[in-house]
Amino acid sequence: MKLEYPMNDSLPNIEHARDRFLAKLFAYRRQADKKVKATDEDFELLYAYGLVTGQIADEIEGISRCIEQLYGILNEDSLKLR
Numbered sequence: 001m002k003l004e005y006p007m008n009d010s011l012p013n014i015e016h017a018r019d020r021f022l023a024k025l026f027a028y029r030r031q032a033d034k035k036v037k038a039t040d041e042d043f044e045l046l047y048a049y050g051l052v053t054g055q056i057a058d059e060i061e062g063i064s065r066c067i068e069q070l071y072g073i074l075n076e077d078s079l080k081l082r
Contacts, residue, residue: 014057022050 025046029038 014053018050018053018057025050 025043029043
């Protein structure tokens, strides 16, 4: 595998977006209980999505640490024109 430049030192973190998704899902379930009878089975796929997204994010972070060890981290000084 060849990289033109080393990896960026900060990859985006999805935990905040995932927490917002779960909070909105919880709020919807709370409101839906009053209007519509929704069961836990109706929300299984959405909760599974949130769980799997977190596990994939953890694996990507581990892979990025391995790549950082192999190729280094992009330093802003290396991009300056001299």
